[in-house]
Amino acid sequence: MSKDILNTLSPTLLMGPGPSCVPDPVYEALSKPTIGHLDSRFIAIMDEIKKQLQTLMQTGNKLTIPLSGTGSAGMEACFVNLVEAGDPVLILKNGVFGMRMVDVAQRLRADVDVLEFEWGTPVIVDAVKEKLAEKSYKIVAVVHAETSTGVMNPVGEISRLLEGSDSLYLVDCVTSLGGIEVRTDDWKADALYSGTQKCISCPPGLAPISFSDRAIEALKARKTKVPNWYLDLTMIINYWEGASRAYHHTAPINMLYGLYAALDVILDEGMENVFARHKETHEYLVKGIENLGLTMTVSPGIRLPMLNAVNIPEGADDEAIRTALIREYDIEIGAGLGPLAGKIWRIGLMGHTARKENVDRLLDALKALL
Ligand SMILES: *Cc1c(COP(=O)(O)O)cnc(C)c1O
Numbered sequence: 001m002s003k004d005i006l007n008t009l010s011p012t013l014l015m016g017p018g019p020s021c022v023p024d025p026v027y028e029a030l031s032k033p034t035i036g037h038l039d040s041r042f043i044a045i046m047d048e049i050k051k052q053l054q055t056l057m058q059t060g061n062k063l064t065i066p067l068s069g070t071g072s073a074g075m076e077a078c079f080v081n082l083v084e085a086g087d088p089v090l091i092l093k094n095g096v097f098g099m100r101m102v103d104v105a106q107r108l109r110a111d112v113d114v115l116e117f118e119w120g121t122p123v124i125v126d127a128v129k130e131k132l133a134e135k136s137y138k139i140v141a142v143v144h145a146e147t148s149t150g151v152m153n154p155v156g157e158i159s160r161l162l163e164g165s166d167s168l169y170l171v172d173c174v175t176s177l178g179g180i181e182v183r184t185d186d187w188k189a190d191a192l193y194s195g196t197q198k199c200i201s202c203p204p205g206l207a208p209i210s211f212s213d214r215a216i217e218a219l220k221a222r223k224t225k226v227p228n229w230y231l232d233l234t235m236i237i238n239y240w241e242g243a244s245r246a247y248h249h250t251a252p253i254n255m256l257y258g259l260y261a262a263l264d265v266i267l268d269e270g271m272e273n274v275f276a277r278h279k280e281t282h283e284y285l286v287k288g289i290e291n292l293g294l295t296m297t298v299s300p301g302i303r304l305p306m307l308n309a310v311n312i313p314e315g316a317d318d319e320a321i322r323t324a325l326i327r328e329y330d331i332e333i334g335a336g337l338g339p340l341a342g343k344i345w346r347i348g349l350m351g352h353t354a355r356k357e358n359v360d361r362l363l364d365a366l367k368a369l370l
Contacts, residue, residue, distance in 0.1 A: 071195025
């Protein structure tokens with residue numbers, strides 16, 4: 001029986017690139033009774049979630065809602081609603097998720113230009129400035145926290161280059177939201193998306209997004225229908241806003257209970273405290289890693305607190321160590337991707353996971369295994 005497999009699941013300390021550890025109030029919320037998705041009590045929860053997300057995303061954008069689907073659905077939604085065939089799009093790429101954006105935009109037959117930067121280093125603002133002087137774009141897209149490398153991109157500085165232009169600014173905040181500041185309004189971000197299983201510490205399944213008024217205008221000015229029915233915001237808006245909530249698709253009700261509780265946990269601790277805890281835990285980890293004689297991949301100053309790339313020491317067996325961590329210590333860490341495969345480990349300190357006792361547990365295990 002499948003139940004037998006479920007009964008074998010022991011809690012794993014999730015220190016990879018997501019999912020992260022889920023706190024008890026979220027598990028409790030997920031198991032509350034399922035009610036109708038047009039029940040007024042459920043609509044009240046939807047309204048609360050919108051407000052919580054506006055707070056965490058630091059935005060007054062009315063269209064700030066969780067979409068059904070993981071972070072990639074958020075990415076797809078931003079592009080599919082804003083791009084029409086032939087639209088000029090600039091993507092700033094320095095890792096897997098920038099690469100995914102390129103794929104998504106190309107499938108929509110956008111006219112995609114890519115500025116590529118070395119993996120493990122940030123987007124160079126001056127290079128973006130030069131590119132923008134050559135050509136104007138409908139959309140400029142960047143990943144705030146590049147989970148594949150552990151690099152923080154200068155989204156605030158890039159936003160200043162776009163001031164006064166007609167370009168829409170599209171920002172991936174899947175890994176950053178809930179771990180570092182996401183300043184949607186200050187950055188004048190027009191389309192921003194995230195996911196639940198990174199620093200929000202809710203299981204995967206929802207993609208919070210926020211669209212500015214400018215982005216909504218661009219959506220309304222489309223000459224063609226949004227080519228994806230499920231993620232078409234022109235219809236989804238009618239389910240999440242207004243007096244008469246029209247059925248579009250059945251919301252994943254219990255997942256939304258979970259998100260409601262997860263956001264409550266964050267806001268209850270206080271955003272500033274949560275960000276400070278991520279920073280302190282990250283610094284504690286870096287010190288411990290260096291004490292073990294290991295080195296960090298990314299330069300200080302541009303390191304993400306929630307995703308720590310560590311160079312695999314010479315002679316160490318990447319896969320054997322990750323397997324032993326899981327089997328013997330119930331700890332999951334992430335492998336390197338793309339050009340960094342086999343070269344780095346990715347240690348996540350996301351959301352509820354970002355605690356010194358978890359770092360101690362990992363460092364003890366690594367010490368024994370190395
Ligand atoms: C995880 C991640 C995604 C994709 O999210 P999924 O939930 O895996 O679909 C997109 N962008 C970044 C930066 C991520 O870390």
